[in-house]
Amino acid sequence: MGRWSRLALGALALTLTAAGCGGHREPSAKPPRSIGASTRAAATVSGGSSPTPAASPTLIAFVTVSAAGTGGATEVSEPDQIDRLADGPPAAMESARAAVARSSGAGTRLFAFVLAGCRNDGAALAIQAGRITARLTGGEGTACFVAEWYLAVFAVPAHLVPPGTRVG
Numbered sequence: 001m002g003r004w005s006r007l008a009l010g011a012l013a014l015t016l017t018a019a020g021c022g023g024h025r026e027p028s029a030k031p032p033r034s035i036g037a038s039t040r041a042a043a044t045v046s047g048g049s050s051p052t053p054a055a056s057p058t059l060i061a062f063v064t065v066s067a068a069g070t071g072g073a074t075e076v077s078e079p080d081q082i083d084r085l086a087d088g089p090p091a092a093m094e095s096a097r098a099a100v101a102r103s104s105g106a107g108t109r110l111f112a113f114v115l116a117g118c119r120n121d122g123a124a125l126a127i128q129a130g131r132i133t134a135r136l137t138g139g140e141g142t143a144c145f146v147a148e149w150y151l152a153v154f155a156v157p158a159h160l161v162p163p164g165t166r167v168g
Contacts, residue, residue, distance in 0.1 A: 056160060057125045061099040061153040063092035065114065067146075073134070073168030076100055076110040076153065086114045086151045096151055103155040111167055112153045118144035123152035131166050132156075 065088035072085050079097035087093075100110055113134040115123065121138035134152055 057127070057154050057156040058103075059123055059125070059152060060103050060110075060155045061096040061151065062121075062123055063088055063096050063151050065092070065149045065151045067149055071114045071116060071168075073111065073113045073132075075167055076112045077104070079104075082112050082151065082153065085112055086149070088151065092151075096153055099153060107158050109156050109158050109161055110153060111156060112151060113168070115150050115152060116147040117150060118142045118148055120148070120150060123150070123154075125154045125156070127156070127160055127162075127165070130162070130164065131168075132161065133168065 065086040074081070074085055076082060079100040082096055082100060083093065088096075103110060111125070111132055111134075113123070115134060115136050117136040117139055119139040119142045120136040122136070123134050124137050126133050126135070134154065136150060136152075
């Protein structure tokens with residue numbers, strides 16, 4: 001198939017989807033997937049210019065949540081705090097709350113992020129001077145008509161978080 005044929009086919013598919021002829025998800029339908037902690041987790045810790053890998057921060061929960069409108073990020077100290085950040089299927093949220101409860105303790109800080117993406121399967125954490133951020137992993141090269149929202153929760157050894165660090 002030539003380049004112009006693929007472009008025409010893509011334009012037709014986009015037009016049909018925008019016109020309501022594509023797949024449609026009922027508002028009451030369950031999100032397509034909810035998974036527990038992903039094996040695709042990565043972390044970097046940086047004191048300045050070049051990040052260095054750190055195996056200590058761990059992705060403890062990664063679940064699909066309802067459309068959030070805007071992302072959010074916060075430090076979590078109690079399992080129920082993630083309910084204020086995101087709303088998702090009851091089983092997925094219970095799994096995330098259980099992961100927070102298991103991972104809470106002295107010497108560990110927990111950070112939760114709501115991130116928009118498309119067919120992602122994990123998240124990565126970056127600790128840089130003065131700021132902790134997260135980004136989604138997987139889903140490269142995939143396009144979605146409507147963004148999918150994910151809740152990613154990380155457990156981080158407290159000694160890796162500099163005083164005064166902002167989340168998000």
